[in-house]
Amino acid sequence: MYLTPEEEKTLNGEYGESLQKAIEILVALGDIYGADKLIPVKSAQIAGVSYKTIGDAGLEWISDLEGKVKIPSILNPAGMDIVRWDEMGIDPVFAKKQQEIIEAYAKLGIQTKCTCTPYYLEGFNVTLDDHIAWSESSAVSYANSVIGARTNREGGPSALSAALVGKTANYGYHLDEMREPVVAVEVDCELSGSDLGALGYVVGKTVGSRVPIFYMKNEPSKNEMKALGAALAASGAVALYHIEGVTPEATRKTFTRPDEVIPVERTQIDEVYETNKDILSSEIITIGCPHCSVEELEEIAGLVEGKKLQKEMWVCTAREVAERHPDLVQKIEKSGAKVVCDTCMVVSPATNKYASITVNSGKALAYVPSMCKVAAKYASIEDCINEAGVVDEN
Ligand SMILES: C[C@@](O)(CCOP(=O)(O)O)CC(=O)O
Ligand code: SF4
Missing domain, CATH: 3.40.1060.10 (Aconitase, Domain 2)
Known part of the structure; x- marks a missing residue:
């Protein structure tokens, strides 16, 4: 793979060990997949944030890195709502480790907004043919398919490497023929x-x-x-x-x-x-996989208005989206549902304590049983709310 003189210097360690490690990862991937060169990327989204999925080994790896990212970079959901983790029943030991992970990423200049829908946020609005390095699979799919931007399904370490170097290897979905x-x-x-x-x-x-x-x-x-x-x-x-x-x-x-x-x-x-229709009644209902857009929050707010829910219901979204629409958050929470930010039903250990869940997401239906050991049922947003047991307030 062709490298510019600057990239060669980075690879030789002239700009420090962290950048050297980062470019080594990019070059190794480029060599495996036959890339001709490195190309600049507009932003990075880094998976591997929840302490539930990366554990102490992940925390140690991130903590050892030095330097600052060169492009706007953002995180995937963490294992808890960073502010209201206590209300989710998160163990304080987990919360401490989770905070340490987020602080380690922050030290590298990464924005500590934790979401799988970066395309809703300020500074991450990519457009057709933009090259990016994102890692959460739904964000990758949305960017490539719905927006027409270009990214491979990066792993956490390769997205982080792209963030530090500001580039990625030119292979896979960056190329016309692979699309x-x-x-x-x-x-x-x-x-x-x-x-x-x-x-x-x-x-x-x-x-x-x-x-x-x-x-x-x-x-x-x-x-x-x-x-x-x-x-x-x-x-x-x-x-x-x-x-x-x-x-x-x-x-x-x-x-x-x-x-x-x-x-x-x-x-x-x-x-x-019909999946798991034998679960007559779920213990918890979750909406927002991927994280809810403002239109979805509006729909939910409309459906729960004037109602009291009988069961625990989470509506997962990006904190920035929730903060932009306090009126919608208030309407949803008035029903007893929780607008949960920075996390989701798949990456939070808070889900594991339930025996059964209803979701409106084909992705959550595929992952919750294996990643949380919870039986999952599928329903529309409206039926999810009905499953939560709606009682008229009046
Ligand atoms: C299941 C998923 O959405 C969340 C878990 O990812 P992470 O590696 O904990 O950031 C990851 C993915 O699909 O890319
Ligand atoms: S599992 Fe769903 S909500 Fe969680 S990070 Fe992935 S797409 Fe987002």
């Missing part, structure tokens, strides 16, 4: 709301890590595409998908229809809602 669809998904019915997360859950299993193009009967919204991409990345490992005539790259050009076709029928979507 061509190779499998067609033909959906035979109109879909809306949580149907899209169910579609991703179904299709991801067959598509694996390939690039699909969807032929749909109706046009999904950005929130629906967020749910589709998140589920595709969780039940499969899809980092980029297209929807003919909808997503930016499938609008500016007409892709050749791939020979392999996966047909999807309504009955397959309906089956997702």
Whole structure:
């Protein structure tokens, strides 16, 4: 791989050991995947923040690094709401370790906003053809597919390396030819709301890590595409998908229809809602995987207005989004639900104490059983709220 004289100096350790380690990681990945050079990236999003997933080994690795990131960089969700962790029932020992992880990242100049939806935040609004280095799989999918930006599914260490160097290796989804669809998904019915997360859950299993193009009967919204991409990345490992005539790259050009076709029928979507239907009543309801947008917060606020919920319900979102809309947060919390920031039902140990959960996310449906050992059921936002046991306040 070609390196500029400056990059060679970094690799030789002239700018310190941390930058040397970082560029070594980028060059190693570039060599494995046949990159020709390093390219500048506009921002980085770094996974591996929850103490539940990275443990002491992760904390030690981050704490040993020195220097400052060169581009706007942000974190994935942590294991707790940084402010209201006590209300989530988080153990103080866990909370202390979690704070240490966040402080170690902050020392490197990384913004300690913990979210899987950086594209909603100030300073992270990427656009078509921007090169970035993001790592959370739903954020990667949204950036690549819905925005048309370019990122590989970075691991925590490689995203952190890209943040420190300000560059990434030019391979994979940074290249035009790797963004061509190779499998067609033909959906035979109109879909809306949580149907899209169910579609991703179904299709991801067959598509694996390939690039699909969807032929749909109706046009999904950005929130629906967020749910589709998140589920595709969780039940499969899809980092980029297209929807003919909808997503930016499938609008500016007409892709050749791939020979392999996966047909999807309504009955397959309906089956997702039947998962674990023997769990008659869940102990907790969680919405916001990926983190809620303002439109989703508005929808939830509208649905819970004038109601009291009987069960624990979390609405997960980015702190910055919650802070921009205190009125919506207040409306939601008046019902007894909690607007939980900086974390989610998958990466927080607070979920593990429940036996059963209802989610509106195909991604959470795929991950909660394995990562939290909690039985999960799938429902629309409206049915999630009904599951929480709604009583009229009046
Ligand atoms: C499940 C996931 O959304 C959260 C866990 O990630 P982390 O490695 O703890 O940051 C990661 C992913 O899908 O990329
Ligand atoms: S809310 Fe969902 S998409 Fe976001 S970090 Fe948690 S598991 Fe990943």
